[in-house]
Amino acid sequence: MEDILRSIYQERASQKNTLGIIQVEKDHKKNALTDTFHIVLLIIVKEQQNPVQIKHYHYNNSKAALHVVSEKQLNEWLLLGSNRKIVEWLYEGRILFDRNEYLESLRKELRDFPFYGRKIKTGLEFAKLIRRYMDGRSFFQMGHYLDAYNHIIHSLHHLARLSIIENGYHPELTVWSQVKQIEPEIYKLYEELVKSEESIEKRLELLFLASEFMIYSRTSVGASHLIDILKTKEKWSFDEIATHEEIIHYGVDLSILIEYLIEKDFIQTVDVETKGIGIYHRYYKIKE
Structure with a gap:
């Protein structure tokens, strides 16, 4: 399989637009890492018309995926944390080609x-946490416990990710x-x-009590x-x-x-007059 793929990535390596090529192999302990493919090739290019191009290959009962990603798209994923697999690919993959140590510098960063x-x-993770927590609390107050449970599970996930980031890890x-x-x-x-084994209502009630301060202390x-x-x-x-x-x-x-930061006295609203009588623009400023 690797011999077949070599012809694909060697052609890419010869192009000046290519910054680096990484190979990620399937690990049975981390099957989700490669989406069940035996090999993933990640090729990072300086620029391309479509930010992401993906091709799938099949050979001798093996399957491989080729991901060609623009540098701009990669940087956006790393900034927003919207593609967590990419971080593990960069960490764990084997470097096949590295123009001017681009990938080594990226790994160090x-x-x-x-x-x-x-x-x-x-900031982005905290915003997602507040969204899920506030929506979950609203559903709980309306008695929609399963919807509240779904949102609170997600809020805890964001709280966990926030904690990891605070400690300096991806x-x-x-x-x-x-x-x-x-x-x-x-x-x-x-x-x-x-x-x-408590009822879902009781579990949620206890979690709201326990997590309120934990979230506020991170504000x-x-x-x-x-x-x-x-x-x-x-x-x-x-x-x-x-x-x-x-x-x-x-x-x-x-x-x-x-709205959460207004509720917690970090931000205050400012009324600014409009042409309409009794109608004001709502502006925002840091609470003094």
Whole structure:
């Protein structure tokens, strides 16, 4: 199989646009790593028309996947944490081609996890956590316990990822294995929610009580990226915040994050007059 694939990646390696090539082999202990394929080839290119191109191959009862990814798309995945497999591929894959030590430098950057990248990731993860937690709490108050359970499971997952990032690591596919070592209190919350023999209503009630403070205690760190940007101006319209070049990545989670920060006295609203009588624009500023 590898001999067959060599002709594919050697052709790519000869192209100046190619920055690096990594081969990831199937590991029976980590079957999810390669999506059941025997081999994954990851080729990173400087630029291409489609940010991601994927081809599948079959030979002698083996199957392989070829992923050709632009550098811009790769950087976006690493920043937003929206493709966790890519981090493990970069960590665990075998380097077949490396132009000007591009991949080695990238691996070093991932290991060092620069503070700036960590701060944005923390903000994005915290926003997702608040979205899931607030929606879960709302469903719980309405008596929709299964919907509340679904959201709270996701909120705990984001809380676990947030803890891992805070400790200077990239969240892997096996998040709960990581967080069990890093912050066992969060793991215990998760375990009690999924394993307890109490009624689902009682489990959720206890979890809301236990997690409220745990989430609130992380607010200063979790919201620091957004707060630091808001400090650069006296007041902001929502559109100004949402279209900021860094905040734009928060997407649909931004609105509920701001409402949470108002509720917790980190942000305050400012009324700005409009042409209509008794109608005001709602602006936002850091609480003094």
